Amino acid sequence: xxxxxxxxxxxxxxxxxxxxxxxxxxxxxxxxxxxxxxxxxxxxxxxxxxxxxxxxxxxxxxxxxxxxxxxxxxxxxxxxxxxxxxxxxxxxxxxxxxxxxxxxxxxxxxxxxxxxxxxxxxxxxxxxxxxxxxxxxxxxxxxxxxxxxxxxxxxxxxxxxxxxxxxxxxxxxxxxxxxxxxxxxxxxxxxxxxxxxxxxxxxxxxxxxxxxxxxxxxxxxxxxxxxxxxxxxxxxxxxxxxxxxxxxxxxxxxxxxxxxxxxxxxxxxxxxxxxxxxxxxxxxxxxxxxxxxxxxxxxxxxxxxxxxxxxxxxxxxxxxxxxxxxxxxxxxxxxxxxxxxxxxxxxxxxxxxxxxxxxxxxxxxxxxxxxxxxxxxxxxxxxxxxxxxxxxxxxxxxxxxxxxxxxxxxxxxxxxxxxxxxxxxxxxxxxxxxxxxxxxxxxxxxxxxxxxxxxxxxxxxxxxxxxxxxxxxxxxxxxxxxxxxxxxxxxxxxxxxxxxxxxxxxxxxxxxxxxxxxxxxxxxxxxxxxxxxxxxxxxxxxxxxxxxxxxxxxxxxxxxxxxxxxxxxxxxxxxxxxxxxxxxxxxxxxxxxxxxxxxxxxxxxxxxxxxxxxxxxxxxxxxxxxxxx
Ligand SMILES: NC(=O)C1=CN([C@@H]2O[C@H](COP(=O)(O)OP(=O)(O)OC[C@H]3O[C@@H](n4cnc5c(N)ncnc54)[C@H](O)[C@@H]3O)[C@@H](O)[C@H]2O)C=CC1
Ligand SMILES: CC(=O)C(=O)O
Ligand SMILES: [Mg+2]
Numbered sequence: 165x166x167x168x169x170x171x172x173x174x175x176x177x178x179x180x181x182x183x184x185x186x187x188x189x190x191x192x193x194x195x196x197x198x199x200x201x202x203x204x205x206x207x208x209x210x211x212x213x214x215x216x217x218x219x220x221x222x223x224x225x226x227x228x229x230x231x232x233x234x235x236x237x238x239x240x241x242x243x244x245x246x247x248x249x250x251x252x253x254x255x256x257x258x259x260x261x262x263x264x265x266x267x268x269x270x271x272x273x274x275x276x277x278x279x280x281x282x283x284x285x286x287x288x289x290x291x292x293x294x295x296x297x298x299x300x301x302x303x304x305x306x307x308x309x310x311x312x313x314x315x316x317x318x319x320x321x322x323x324x325x326x327x328x329x330x331x332x333x334x335x336x337x338x339x340x341x342x343x344x345x346x347x348x349x350x351x352x353x354x355x356x357x358x359x360x361x362x363x364x365x366x367x368x369x370x371x372x373x374x375x376x377x378x379x380x381x382x383x384x385x386x387x388x389x390x391x392x393x394x395x396x397x398x399x400x401x402x403x404x405x406x407x408x409x410x411x412x413x414x415x416x417x418x419x420x421x422x423x424x425x426x427x428x429x430x431x432x433x434x435x436x437x438x439x440x441x442x443x444x445x446x447x448x449x450x451x452x453x454x455x456x457x458x459x460x461x462x463x464x465x466x467x468x469x470x471x472x473x474x475x476x477x478x479x480x481x482x483x484x485x486x487x488x489x490x491x492x493x494x495x496x497x498x499x500x501x502x503x504x505x506x507x508x509x510x511x512x513x514x515x516x517x518x519x520x521x522x523x524x525x526x527x528x529x530x531x532x533x534x535x536x537x538x539x540x541x542x543x544x545x546x547x548x549x550x551x552x553x554x555x556x557x558x559x560x561x562x563x564x565x566x567x568x569x570x571x572x573x574x575x576x577x578x579x580x581x582x583x584x585x586x587x588x589x590x591x592x593x594x595x596x597x598x599x600x601x602x603x604x605x606x607x608x609x610x611x612x613x614x615x616x617x618x619x620x621x622x623x624x625x626x627x628x629x630x631x632x633x634x635x636x637x638x639x640x641x642x643x644x645x646x647x648x649x650x651x652x653x654x655x656x657x658x659x660x661x662x663x664x665x666x667x668x669x670x671x672x673x674x675x676x677x678x679x680x681x682x683x684x685x686x687x688x689x690x691x692x693x694x695x696x697x698x699x700x701x702x703x704x705x706x707x708x709x710x711x712x713x714x715x716x717x718x719x720x721x722x723x724x725x726x727x728x729x730x731x732x733x734x735x736x737x738x739x740x741x742x743x744x745x746x747x748x749x750x751x752x753x754x755x756x757x758x759x760x761x762x763x764x765x766x767x768x769x770x771x772x773x774x775x776x777x778x779x780x781x782x783x784x785x786x787x788x789x790x791x792x793x
Contacts, residue, residue: 362456392689479521496715497720558585681729700752
């Protein structure tokens with residue numbers, strides 16, 4: 165009955181148009197124009213001879229986020245779009261909101277008011293012509309890394325629901341449970357070398373951005389291509405959308421992700437487990453980099469997968485390696501030998517995935533230098549004071565986070581130092597007089613004037629300040645603040661890029677960028693080319709030591725402890741070679757394509773470097789020829 169009346173309605177509108185045509189058109193010929201039929205044709209399904217990404221890249225067939233779930237399933241689109249199916253009205257509203265936003269100048273700190281506009285232009289080039297995009301990026305890496313990576317990528321993620329145009333990467337959502345094994349085959353590439361995956365729960369220092377966090381996976385993979393020469397056809401950004409606890413996004417009708425609170429416990433784990441199983445079944449040699457998972461899951465997932473899959477956590481392990489290299493650089497910059505590292509007093513602000521990762525690695529490095537035994541490991545603990553949102557962490561802390569427990573200070577000992585449970589950062593700095601103040605707190609301005617004034621009491625000949633939180637506005641202090649308060653005899657590093665500081669006396673205060681971008685591309689490339697079964701602690705240590713040794717004595721004494729980003733392709737090549745060497749020594753290497761493990765074992769240092777260089781993709785147009793299937 166319902167079908168019958170629908171048919172009647174159609175028929176009456178058809179007749180009405182027919183009448184209109186007859187009266188308004190050529191009265192003599194009474195012929196229907198093809199235009200009149202188009203309206204009716206629109207109700208019939210269109211036949212499409214394409215599937216998967218080819219449909220999304222075809223402006224005639226593409227409906228973007230408006231593809232229904234049935235269409236997504238039938239056309240192999242599942243996972244290629246954010247999970248929220250939108251009406252056309254909402255799609256248009258999302259576009260208009262973004263268009264109007266252009267009128268309000270986008271800002272990410274004072275450094276570049278046009279950053280978002282630059283990102284849009286680069287992103288459009290990325291969609292049109294990958295070779296040209298990477299040529300532009302590599303040739304201008306100093307200028308555009310801050311656009312495709314931190315800090316602008318943070319702003320991009322915050323605005324991703326508006327900026328989203330052509331999808332890039334895959335989305336696995338809580339709604340896809342039971343489907344992932346088939347969904348992975350919707351991705352068109354038979355070879356994937358690198359996946360960067362996030363669940364969007366802690367994007368840089370910006371908190372839970374839900375599905376919009378895909379931007380960070382895309383930005384990290386841009387560096388994999390630009391710095392490590394991973395072939396862009398073989399990278400896959402992934403978003404695991406288990407919901408969001410960001411109330412603003414939950415209420416936003418234009419949000420692209422699942423509008424539900426995050427899954428937790430076994431429900432959460434079952435989604436990530438299914439994703440890991442699916443990608444390793446389709447691409448057994450892939451490497452999965454976990455990125456920007458909240459601390460609560462970062463450590464657990466790392467422990468869960470690291471001995472089974474080729475994976476690592478960039479925030480925990482990549483950051484640790486970069487910090488170790490920086491801390492050793494700071495010792496050398498004092499004119500001392502690296503072996504003096506275990507004497508450094510280090511105050512760390514922030515005990516999340518990054519802070520705890522750094523603390524564990526720094527303690528192990530000290531222990532190795534002190535004799536590599538249990539006693540050395542125990543005594544190294546006394547070099548660290550950890551301050552989180554509740555102040556100094558001691559054994560007196562109630563409900564202490566188990567990951568922070570190994571660094572909790574003894575209450576009596578703290579009493580003797582004039583400190584107590586929960587002491588403020590400024591009190592800790594005043595009492596400890598540290599050599600190093602390292603921030604991974606995500607709190608912009610945490611190293612206030614008061615804190616920096618307190619650091620003047622440091623017993624170091626050249627105190628080091630690492631304001632490592634991202635993006636720019638989350639840096640614990642700026643280089644200007646540090647140099648103006650502490651003078652020029654310091655070492656300064658920040659997570660996001662800042663310009664060097666003109667000290668006004670003809671000298672320059674050098675601002676280093678202490679960011680895991682100096683390690684993760686080389687760790688990934690080295691793992692890939694060695695065919696290592698897992699990413700071992702030894703391989704990560706080798707990467708960190710390589711970065712630490714990269715800077716010359718002269719540079720380090722000038723306060724330059726990290727290379728300029730213009731050298732990122734070169735340092736990545738060296739890091740990858742160090743990782744391969746270690747993988748071979750640990751007997752983890754299973755070879756890569758034509759290079760079998762026996763051959764790999766025979767290579768000397770120079771030959772490994774050559775092997776790496778020869779496998780790095782460079783953006784050049786290939787000659788294309790047509791071949792019939
Ligand atoms: N430069 C780099 O390469 C990297 C930088 N990061 C940055 O580190 C920051 C933290 O990342 P996660 O550890 O994953 O975050 P998280 O959210 O897990 O940890 C933040 C920690 O800071 C503490 N904190 C908050 N307020 C504080 C305060 N007022 N004083 C002292 N501590 C305070 C919290 O208690 C928590 O322990 C982010 O901004 C991130 O962008 C992370 C990885 C790499
Ligand atoms: C750099 C980075 O991985 C972060 O800020 O989370
Ligand atoms: Mg990160």
